[in-house]
Amino acid sequence: MRYLVRAGAMSCLALAAASVSAQDEGGDAGRGLVLSPVQIFADDGVAGVPGSASVVEDIDLEQRRPASTLDTLQTLPGVTVVSEDPLGRRPNIGIRGLNPRRSRKMTLMEDGAPIQLAPYSDSSTNYQPAPRRLRRVEAVKGSGTIKYGPQTIGGSINYLTRNPPREPEVVLYGAAGNRGFIDTNVSAGGTYGNTGLLVDFIHQQHDGFRRGEQQIINDFMFKSVTELEPGHRLTFKATTYNENQRGGEAGYTEEQFSDRRRENPLQQDRFEVERVAGQVIHEYDFNNRTSLATNVYANKTERTSRRQASSSDELLNCPDGVDATNFDNASQCGNQIRPRDFRVMGVEPRLTHEYQGLGYEHRLVTGFRVHDERAERLQFWGTSPGTDTRQCEKEDGRLDCRDDQFDVFATSLFVQNTTQIGDFAVTPGVRFERWKLDSDQQRDGRDRRKESRRFNELLPGISISYGGFETFEVFGGVHRGISPATTDVEPDPEIGNIFEVGVRTTPSAPVTGEVSLFYIDYRDLIASDRDAGGDIDNFNAGRARMRGVEFSGRVDSWAFFDTPWNVYLLANATILDTEFKNTVEGELESGNDFPFAPRFSGYMALGYEVGRFDARLGVQHVGRQFVDNENTRSRVPDGTEGRIASFTILDASVNYLVRDGLTVFVAGRNLANREYIANRVGGITPGVRRQVYGGFEARF
Numbered sequence: 001m002r003y004l005v006r007a008g009a010m011s012c013l014a015l016a017a018a019s020v021s022a023q024d025e026g027g028d029a030g031r032g033l034v035l036s037p038v039q040i041f042a043d044d045g046v047a048g049v050p051g052s053a054s055v056v057e058d059i060d061l062e063q064r065r066p067a068s069t070l071d072t073l074q075t076l077p078g079v080t081v082v083s084e085d086p087l088g089r090r091p092n093i094g095i096r097g098l099n100p101r102r103s104r105k106m107t108l109m110e111d112g113a114p115i116q117l118a119p120y121s122d123s124s125t126n127y128q129p130a131p132r133r134l135r136r137v138e139a140v141k142g143s144g145t146i147k148y149g150p151q152t153i154g155g156s157i158n159y160l161t162r163n164p165p166r167e168p169e170v171v172l173y174g175a176a177g178n179r180g181f182i183d184t185n186v187s188a189g190g191t192y193g194n195t196g197l198l199v200d201f202i203h204q205q206h207d208g209f210r211r212g213e214q215q216i217i218n219d220f221m222f223k224s225v226t227e228l229e230p231g232h233r234l235t236f237k238a239t240t241y242n243e244n245q246r247g248g249e250a251g252y253t254e255e256q257f258s259d260r261r262r263e264n265p266l267q268q269d270r271f272e273v274e275r276v277a278g279q280v281i282h283e284y285d286f287n288n289r290t291s292l293a294t295n296v297y298a299n300k301t302e303r304t305s306r307r308q309a310s311s312s313d314e315l316l317n318c319p320d321g322v323d324a325t326n327f328d329n330a331s332q333c334g335n336q337i338r339p340r341d342f343r344v345m346g347v348e349p350r351l352t353h354e355y356q357g358l359g360y361e362h363r364l365v366t367g368f369r370v371h372d373e374r375a376e377r378l379q380f381w382g383t384s385p386g387t388d389t390r391q392c393e394k395e396d397g398r399l400d401c402r403d404d405q406f407d408v409f410a411t412s413l414f415v416q417n418t419t420q421i422g423d424f425a426v427t428p429g430v431r432f433e434r435w436k437l438d439s440d441q442q443r444d445g446r447d448r449r450k451e452s453r454r455f456n457e458l459l460p461g462i463s464i465s466y467g468g469f470e471t472f473e474v475f476g477g478v479h480r481g482i483s484p485a486t487t488d489v490e491p492d493p494e495i496g497n498i499f500e501v502g503v504r505t506t507p508s509a510p511v512t513g514e515v516s517l518f519y520i521d522y523r524d525l526i527a528s529d530r531d532a533g534g535d536i537d538n539f540n541a542g543r544a545r546m547r548g549v550e551f552s553g554r555v556d557s558w559a560f561f562d563t564p565w566n567v568y569l570l571a572n573a574t575i576l577d578t579e580f581k582n583t584v585e586g587e588l589e590s591g592n593d594f595p596f597a598p599r600f601s602g603y604m605a606l607g608y609e610v611g612r613f614d615a616r617l618g619v620q621h622v623g624r625q626f627v628d629n630e631n632t633r634s635r636v637p638d639g640t641e642g643r644i645a646s647f648t649i650l651d652a653s654v655n656y657l658v659r660d661g662l663t664v665f666v667a668g669r670n671l672a673n674r675e676y677i678a679n680r681v682g683g684i685t686p687g688v689r690r691q692v693y694g695g696f697e698a699r700f
Contacts, residue, residue, distance in 0.1 A: 038112030051142010095154035153481035164196030177693025180207030231285030251683025268386035312683025410435035423468030513553030542582035
């Protein structure tokens with residue numbers, strides 16, 4: 001991977017140097033690039049997309065100045081976000097009530113390439129791009145999601161990174177705030193002849209909410225886009241990511257959350273992530289009706305956790321005679337070491353062809369993917385709180401080592417064809433997923449246990465939209481989706497049938513908005529529970545269903561009044577009703593709600609723009625929710641059970657353009673300093689406390 005990054009960077013720099021030389025000798029210096037990396041929607045928005053969809057544009061990112069990408073996702077209807085780390089780089093994202101734990105139940109992409117650790121064998125997410133790097137966030141939840149597997153029940157989110165600028169420029173960005181928050185970004189790039197180059201570096205840090213719980217992130221991206229000839233483009237991108245947090249996964253007990261909130265008895269816990277990724281996108285337009293885009297991706301992630309506890313109820317590695325339930329004894333105990341290594345690579349060509357047949361206009365999108373991944377998950381024990389010395393024997397003399405390997409080779413194929421019949425657009429499609437999961441597991445030095453399973457899933461879908469109205473279109477659809485079981489060869493894949501109907505405005509409407517009703521019928525829902533060692537156990541919960549309604553909209557005064565200023569109101573809301581249909585002994589009861597599926601959630605913002613100034617005030621509300629399959633309502637002393645109460649928090653931002661190329665801003669989240677619980681998995685995780693920060697953005 002390192003050689004790939006270096007070779008690609010050197011090749012692009014050499015090509016840029018040749019382009020500059022040609023430019024100096026009289027080349028076309030003013031010609032810009034047509035830049036179009038792999039994306040879900042066309043540049044004109046979500047009109048015509050099969051099923052429900054939403055997007056966050058770059059202007060929204062610039063005005064809001066979010067501290068983390070999770071703040072941005074609040075504006076997307078149907079999306080639930082559960083905070084975990086201070087900077088929001090380890091996302092817990094759920095769609096339409098699906099469990100948000102580690103964002104396992106959805107497809108997360110960056111420029112069309114998967115970013116989950118191992119999409120088939122362990123779809124957890126320990127990385128997502130910073131908001132400063134993004135130019136757009138796209139989400140699709142209807143039948144259009146069958147183009148983006150393997151998780152096709154909840155939906156897909158695609159982060160689009162910024163492209164090289166047309167004119168050479170350097171951008172400096174800096175922000176600082178309370179709780180040791182620092183966010184800096186330096187980027188430089190430009191277009192030279194037929195090649196655009198961009199180098200981007202981000203440094204972030206945050207002191208966290210407990211003493212000594214600092215998180216530091218360094219994030220680098222190199223990107224080049226070369227227009228070999230009109231309609232023939234080559235994009236190369238390489239990223240490196242380093243995260244180091246002085247913290248683990250154990251949350252607060254009820255007593256700590258109430259009286260000793262800044263106390264941190266586990267100051268030797270560490271969470272470290274190293275990620276390197278490379279991506280090559282080749283695009284070729286055969287003519288104005290046919291184009292081919294080929295996406296080649298590879299990434300390697302090393303994630304190590306050194307912890308003394310996985311939950312607030314017990315220390316993991318204490319000698320006999322030491323009370324493991326009293327965290328004041330942490331200095332007398334050892335730790336648990338969990339190194340994990342993930343390698344992913346794949347290639348995915350997509351062909352788009354417009355044609356006429358039987359007197360109608362058609363648009364065909366088809367493609368296939370070949371994907372290979374390996375997940376290596378180890379577990380050792382250390383003799384002291386902060387050690388990285390690895391052994392199999394615990395302090396009480398028991399053996400408990402783990403050495404698990406999961407290999408997946410997957411192929412997938414999809415075909416989706418849109419036929420325009422008058423004002424109707426009919427889009428049938430199908431996706432076929434085929435993968436082989438090889439499991440090689442060893443426990444406590446015993447003989448290795450090897451298993452192999454093969455899966456074949458056919459996922460049809462169809463959507464119909466009507467655009468005969470001037471300002472809005474009506475859509476509806478049904479598709480079959482799956483969610484593969486993660487790091488466990490026992491449960492079968494999750495199967496669901498998704499139905500939806502809705503209406504959204506067209507670009508000519510004075511307001512923008514979408515309303516959709518959905519119903520998800522699960523045949524084999526995969527539920528999860530956490531065991532005493534902190535591991536997530538998956539099991540088939542059987543039949544379940546989910547239904548709800550989503551709304552999003554925005555209205556601008558500019559659409560109605562000819563004034564030099566603009567007042568806008570944007571809002572989204574989601575109403576959910578979830579239910580398990582089966583009883584699983586010791587796990588859940590029929591009729592229970594899904595965990596982390598609030599009955600109501602929403603976000604609303606009021607903004608003002610005039611000249612060089614803009615301001616915005618936002619309100620987020622999340623309804624009460626359960627945190628386990630049993631729907632436990634009463635709290636327990638260790639904080640791992642109990643219903644989470646509803647909460648409402650405020651955010652705001654103000655931007656002022658001092659002069660061309662220089663903007664100053666002030667922003668904040670949870671301005672009322674509302675104390676609330678965001679999570680109870682492993683103990684109480686408090687929500688983000690008041691965060692106020694200010695900074696500048698300068699362009700040269």
